[in-house]
Amino acid sequence: MYSKELLKGTLKPILLKLLSDRGAMYGYEIVQAVKQMSLGKIVIKEGSLYPLLHALLAEGILETESRKVDGRTRKYYALSKKGKTETVSALGELEDFMSTIKLILTTKPTTQL
Amino acid sequence: MSIREQQIKEIRKYLLESGLDIPAVVDDMQDHFCCVIEDSLRAGNSFETAFAEARLLVPPEDIREIQSDTIYYLTIKSKIMHVKGIFLTAFFSVFLYVLGTIIYKFMILSGAGPAGEIRFILQTLGLVVFGFGFLPLLFSFGYKQFVARLQA
Structure with a gap:
């Protein structure tokens, strides 16, 4: 499992990508999907997921639909129109960041600054 | 099941x-x-x-953390706007008050126009911004912080 610090900045793009690919999902489903896709290496904690979902909802990036399931309310989160645009820029930024990190890690020092 | x-x-x-x-x-x-x-x-x-x-x-500690993190995410933007409002109203009230004094001195020295009236208008505007902008924003911010600390 990766450290909380490493996951902190990547949770939002992961979430947006997942909702972009799979459509509306509920909280537990998101946790399980990420766990399965990452082969158990990324486990999203409830304490990270739900505050983020509600922040994105307040920003208008996500929208919800409540359904009654087995006597309880289940909220499905989906990308709004604004969220679809945000996903493209968030994923672009993450990819750029990953290639920069890779560059730093693989570049051998040639000259001393 | x-x-x-x-x-x-x-x-x-x-x-x-x-x-x-x-x-x-x-x-x-x-x-x-x-x-x-x-x-x-x-x-x-x-x-x-x-x-x-x-x-x-x-556990309950994690649940309380979810509550406080959600409130933080939901209120951070309005808090930033609130603090911006406090700084802006403070700046404009001081700016108008000082401007009134400077213009008054300048006009008195050059002997031009109704110096007293212009000073009165600018300084009154400064006091209005201070009394009806800065102070309410400052007190409401302080009150909200106090309530948040009590609830924490």
């Missing part, structure tokens, strides 16, 4: 007693707990065991 209505109420009671009181987040967490418990029931555990495991997984 689904959970009975009484058991759902028990889960909700645990969440509310742990300090979670944002209705939308309570619904989310209630469903989350139910899903975790249902997985455990499918594995052959009783509701009591499954619920105890779920509580260990998400």
